[in-house]
Amino acid sequence: MEQHVFQIGPIRPPSEANSLLLRVTENCPWNKCKFCMLYKKNDFHTRPVAEVKKDIDTMANYRDMILAHKDGENWNMPAVQKEYAELPSDEARMCYQMVFTWLTEGDSQAIFLQDANTMVLRTEWLLEIVSYVRERLPEIKRITSYGRANTLAKISEEDYRALRQAGLDRIHSGYESGSDKVLQLICKGTTQEEQIIGGRKVRDAGIELSIYFMPGVGGRELSDDNALETAKVINAVDPDFVRLRTFVLRTGSLMEEVRAAGNYTEETDMEKLLEIRKLIANIDPAKARGRITSDHIINLLQEVSGDMDQDIPWMLSYIDQFLALPELEKRKYQLARRMGFPLDWKQLYRLKESDLAYIEDLAKNTVDEKQWETLLHRYMDRYI
Ligand code: SF4
Structure with missing residues (x-):
């Protein structure tokens, strides 16, 4: 195998968290949205189709190498680990790991084309890439893009x-x-x-x-x-x-x-x-x-x-x-949610007693509206 690495872009939609990621373009061709901080320091490039195809080949090769260590439902993990360790660089190991995770924990039938606006590519190039994905990774049943x-x-x-x-x-x-x-x-x-x-x-x-x-x-x-x-x-x-x-x-x-x-x-x-x-x-x-x-x-x-x-x-x-809901109940849920509570307000009782007491105390005593919003914002900053 000549090439050991393929490009991996920075983001994908949350619903594509389990998909294999194929970088077809780099960054965003618009890059001017005022709220977006993602690609501001990077220029947009399309990648040559031949280069993208080589990445697909590398993914297919890793898939074959990894699947060779599977016997029925069982993985020969020592062999996987040895192969991983013998790869020539950290980048190669990262790519191998991505394919391994995709095959073992991800959606091995899905691939997402990165980055921010792949549809800007000339249609004939995109067609060539999509067709090549189908040819080299025939297990893929879903191809998606921004x-x-x-x-x-x-x-x-x-x-x-x-x-x-x-x-x-x-x-x-x-x-x-x-x-x-x-x-x-x-x-x-x-x-x-x-x-x-x-x-x-x-x-x-x-x-x-x-x-x-x-x-x-x-x-x-x-x-x-x-x-x-x-x-x-x-x-x-x-x-x-x-x-x-x-x-x-x-x-x-x-x-x-x-x-x-x-x-x-x-x-x-x-x-x-x-x-x-x-x-x-x-x-x-x-x-x-x-x-x-x-x-x-x-x-x-x-x-x-x-x-x-x-x-x-x-x-x-x-x-x-x-x-x-009464104002205090709304506030309690708001704060819990902004602190990362993953359920709806009807489940608030499931929080630890000490956490609930802490939340109730803050919700009751942060009287000033501006302070309240600042408090919520501080927690939300972690998610944006
Ligand atoms: S990545 Fe999306 S949100 Fe960000 S600048 Fe480009 S088009 Fe706008």
């Missing part, structure tokens, strides 16, 4: 059909907001119209679409607009998945400048929840039939999740039950 809305709007129906046929299964896209005013505020470089055109084309080609929204990203000033216009996009696109990522202003991001200029006031944790309620209340179950999820710790109520054509009344009633 794509920016304005890129998605430019790709032709014909190209989407070809990509679907070659085996592209799902596109993840950070729409963030459906409101043109908010998109401008955060410098997203796309419009509501492009989101709808791009999203519809993806869906019409039979490719699954998973879109991400950030309740709260328009601040108090644009909260209503953010909720209503986002619901409008969801109704028009009918995506397979809507994933909520409650916005929290990150220290060091360019959103601090937007705030300093007086164009953005961060909502309180509760105001953001009310915005989520408004967004969900305006989704039309006759038009949007996919699934909405709160699958990130940054969302206050992770249980707000369901099929948009069936579960909206349930989700609204769940939020309303929480909002109707």
Whole structure:
């Protein structure tokens, strides 16, 4: 085997945590979103197709080497460890380990194409890569990628059909907001119209679409607009998945400048929840039939999740039950959640007595609203 390493990019959607990662492009071709700190110091590059194919070969070779140590359901771990130790570099060992983890603990039928906007690649190159994945890693049943809305709007129906046929299964896209005013505020470089055109084309080609929204990203000033216009996009696109990522202003991001200029006031944790309620209340179950999820710790109520054509009344009633709790109970749950409590408020009794007492004490005695929000923010900083 000539090549021992393949590139690994920095991120993938949480739902692709178990997928093999194939870096097809490097960094982000837009790189201007005010809230995003991910690629700010790096320039965008496409990788030559021949180089990406070599990475796929390396993955396939590691897969073969590793599977040679499997007998039925049993792994010959001493042989795996010896092979790992004999690899020529730390990078090679990291790649071997990634393939091993993918085969043993991950979803050995899924691969995600990195980085931030692989769909910007020329379609014929992408087709060549997707086809090569299918050829060299035939166990792969699901190929997914990120794509920016304005890129998605430019790709032709014909190209989407070809990509679907070659085996592209799902596109993840950070729409963030459906409101043109908010998109401008955060410098997203796309419009509501492009989101709808791009999203519809993806869906019409039979490719699954998973879109991400950030309740709260328009601040108090644009909260209503953010909720209503986002619901409008969801109704028009009918995506397979809507994933909520409650916005929290990150220290060091360019959103601090937007705030300093007086164009953005961060909502309180509760105001953001009310915005989520408004967004969900305006989704039309006759038009949007996919699934909405709160699958990130940054969302206050992770249980707000369901099929948009069936579960909206349930989700609204769940939020309303929480909002109707006595103030102290709400605060206790808020704080517990922001400290990392993974369950809903009905499970709060499961916390250790001493933890509950500590939380209750803080919730009762942090009277000043500003201090309270600062306290919550400090905990949330760990998740963003
Ligand atoms: S498109 Fe995505 S990766 Fe690029 S700057 Fe915006 S949020 Fe960051």
